Amino acid sequence: MAEMNACITCGACCACFRVSFYWGETTASPEGIVPVALTAPIAAPHRVAMLGTDQANPRCVGLDGELGKQVACRIYEQRPSPCREFQASGEQGKINPDCDKARAKYQLAPLVAS
Numbered sequence: 001m002a003e004m005n006a007c008i009t010c011g012a013c014c015a016c017f018r019v020s021f022y023w024g025e026t027t028a029s030p031e032g033i034v035p036v037a038l039t040a041p042i043a044a045p046h047r048v049a050m051l052g053t054d055q056a057n058p059r060c061v062g063l064d065g066e067l068g069k070q071v072a073c074r075i076y077e078q079r080p081s082p083c084r085e086f087q088a089s090g091e092q093g094k095i096n097p098d099c100d101k102a103r104a105k106y107q108l109a110p111l112v113a114s
Helices: 081-085 097-105
Strands: 020-022 039-041 047-050 063-066 070-073
Antiparallel strands (some): 020 047, 039 047, 063 070
16 A cells, blocks of 8 residues: 555645745746745745745645645646755655654644655
């Protein structure tokens, strides 16, 4: 039986960090895939952030569901590079302190390396 992906019961990273990236990843660029309507400009030149993530209590506009129970990304196939590159702690046997920090914020136990 395949192991269930811990991320679909977590979502803490989507409600803990600002997700900022180069504007060219948005659909405002011919090569972009992230819906530009779900982003906002930030102070850094040529960068945008996912709506909802650039505030004191972040929660990405693309996150559906209840943290720690069941979540999903509404734009998973169109998500920006920071989301594509973020690895759950324990993935490929490596600990990700940012994943652990996000989980701790929501009283979720750290994931263990497999």
